[in-house]
Amino acid sequence: MMKTILLIGIGPGDPDALTLAAIKAISRADVFFFLEKEGEGKDQLIRFRQQILQTHRGDRPYRTASAALPQRDRDANGYVGAVQEWHRRRTEIIGTLIDTEMSDGETAGLLIWGDPALYDGTIQHLRDLIESGRNDLCFEVIPGITSVQMLVARHKIPLNRIGESITITTGRQIEQADPASITNAVVMLDSRSAFRRLEGSGEVDIYWGGDVGGPDERLISGPLDAVADQIDAAIALQRARKGWIMDNYLLRRRTVSSETDR
Numbered sequence: 001m002m003k004t005i006l007l008i009g010i011g012p013g014d015p016d017a018l019t020l021a022a023i024k025a026i027s028r029a030d031v032f033f034f035l036e037k038e039g040e041g042k043d044q045l046i047r048f049r050q051q052i053l054q055t056h057r058g059d060r061p062y063r064t065a066s067a068a069l070p071q072r073d074r075d076a077n078g079y080v081g082a083v084q085e086w087h088r089r090r091t092e093i094i095g096t097l098i099d100t101e102m103s104d105g106e107t108a109g110l111l112i113w114g115d116p117a118l119y120d121g122t123i124q125h126l127r128d129l130i131e132s133g134r135n136d137l138c139f140e141v142i143p144g145i146t147s148v149q150m151l152v153a154r155h156k157i158p159l160n161r162i163g164e165s166i167t168i169t170t171g172r173q174i175e176q177a178d179p180a181s182i183t184n185a186v187v188m189l190d191s192r193s194a195f196r197r198l199e200g201s202g203e204v205d206i207y208w209g210g211d212v213g214g215p216d217e218r219l220i221s222g223p224l225d226a227v228a229d230q231i232d233a234a235i236a237l238q239r240a241r242k243g244w245i246m247d248n249y250l251l252r253r254r255t256v257s258s259e260t261d262r
């Protein structure tokens, strides 16, 4: 008998951003795994998931099982080595939960922040478990609204300008990129205000969102040179208030063609 894992995208913090498919998947699971890395925002992220279950699960009882996911060891074997080791340990933890918390024929749900396909390792963990020979296992992916979609919806802008590409990248990549090469990019996982690298050209607009969709949402947009300090102040304020912030932003270089496309 197979064990089935549902990777359910739950959106980036707005309970109304759950899809009908996510709600249906929630009703199928016998057990929910709560996997949260220690540290920033853990309690609030778990509370949000519990709220979703309370609202959408109905009367059918369910079990929960939790495991703390390890933090990435930033010193081990360089960046790539540390990420690989971290990924391996997380895969192992999920495998152990499946072994100890599920019976044959059961279904487990994992409520994944935003969409499971965007900067989230869980799909790869499941693929690795199956590739390692676990043929008692199958999984389904239920897409969710990403924090990127929520950001552009809140700012009421299109993600890409007509005929132009859009890059989705990380703060770490922006820190290493040639600033002139960045024309239209959404930046995630930035803890060090990497947008400041593009300051000074007078050509770049930024659309920034802190905790988009959630109760602490904050939006700032405008010419990067004019609003960079304001964004840093908003980030600092939120960190001082609750200890953490999840933010993302779109950097858009103004071009002659874009003026006509708008």
Ligand SMILES: C[S@@+](CC[C@H](N)C(=O)[O-])C[C@H]1O[C@@H](n2cnc3c(N)ncnc32)[C@H](O)[C@@H]1O
Residues within 6 Å of the ligand: 012, 013, 113, 114, 115, 116, 117, 118, 119, 120, 145, 146, 147, 148, 187, 188, 189, 190, 209, 210, 211, 212, 213, 214, 246, 247, 248
């Ligand atoms: C590990 S990634 C997960 C992304 C998620 N799977 C998604 O679909 O949006 C976490 C990063 O997503 C972005 N993020 C997630 N939720 C957010 C939110 N509510 N507001 C702004 N950015 C968010 C931040 O850049 C954060 O560093």
